[in-house]
Amino acid sequence: MGSTSDWETMCHAARVLDELEVSHETKVVSAHRTPQRLYDYANGAAERGLKTIIAGAGGAAHLPGMAAAMTHLPVLGVPVESKALKGIDSLYSIVQMPGGIPVGTLAIGKPGAINAGLLAAAILATSDEALAQRLKAWRAAQTAGVAIDPE
Numbered sequence: 600m601g602s603t604s605d606w607e608t609m610c611h612a613a614r615v616l617d618e619l620e621v622s623h624e625t626k627v628v629s630a631h632r633t634p635q636r637l638y639d640y641a642n643g644a645a646e647r648g649l650k651t652i653i654a655g656a657g658g659a660a661h662l663p664g665m666a667a668a669m670t671h672l673p674v675l676g677v678p679v680e681s682k683a684l685k686g687i688d689s690l691y692s693i694v695q696m697p698g699g700i701p702v703g704t705l706a707i708g709k710p711g712a713i714n715a716g717l718l719a720a721a722i723l724a725t726s727d728e729a730l731a732q733r734l735k736a737w738r739a740a741q742t743a744g745v746a747i748d749p750e
């Protein structure tokens with residue numbers, strides 16, 4: 600994520616990954632404030648064994664696109680809700696990538712962070728049957744938790 604202030608959004612991605620027992624790391628890396636850290640992180644990601652990157656940032660959210668430019672790993676972008684423009688700026692900054700460098704863009708804020716965790720797990724589950732089973736169980740539990748009666 601681009602800043603520690605993004606953690607209250609991005610913690611929801613981490614929580615989902617915890618629930619699905621997907622090992623992960625959380626880092627603050629900014630294209631703007633720590634460009635060398637981003638360069639090192641994205642360039643070294645595949646070699647370190649990472650399989651997918653979730654990049655959450657707000658405002659002029661260049662982090663996901665810049666990360667995607669430097670690694671072939673799948674990058675999932677979460678537009679963090681900004682105060683001034685409610686995350687529309689973050690969304691537009693992340694979603695409109697030029698053809699050739701994809702960022703899988705999720706919804707603004709908490710739903711996007713949750714879905715980024717689920718989507719990362721789904722990507723990993725294509726080559727991990729045990730994880731696929733945990734993901735199915737997670738979805739089944741969610742379905743079972745939806746009340747049919749609103750009261």
Ligand SMILES: Nc1c(C(=O)O)ncn1[C@@H]1O[C@H](COP(=O)(O)O)[C@@H](O)[C@H]1O
Pocket residue numbers: 600601602603604605628629630631632655656657658659660661662663679
């Ligand atoms: N969009 C980016 C990038 C980046 O794209 O590299 N680095 C920080 N930021 C964003 O700035 C917002 C405000 O950050 P502060 O709360 O630290 O001022 C955060 O949402 C962060 O993601």
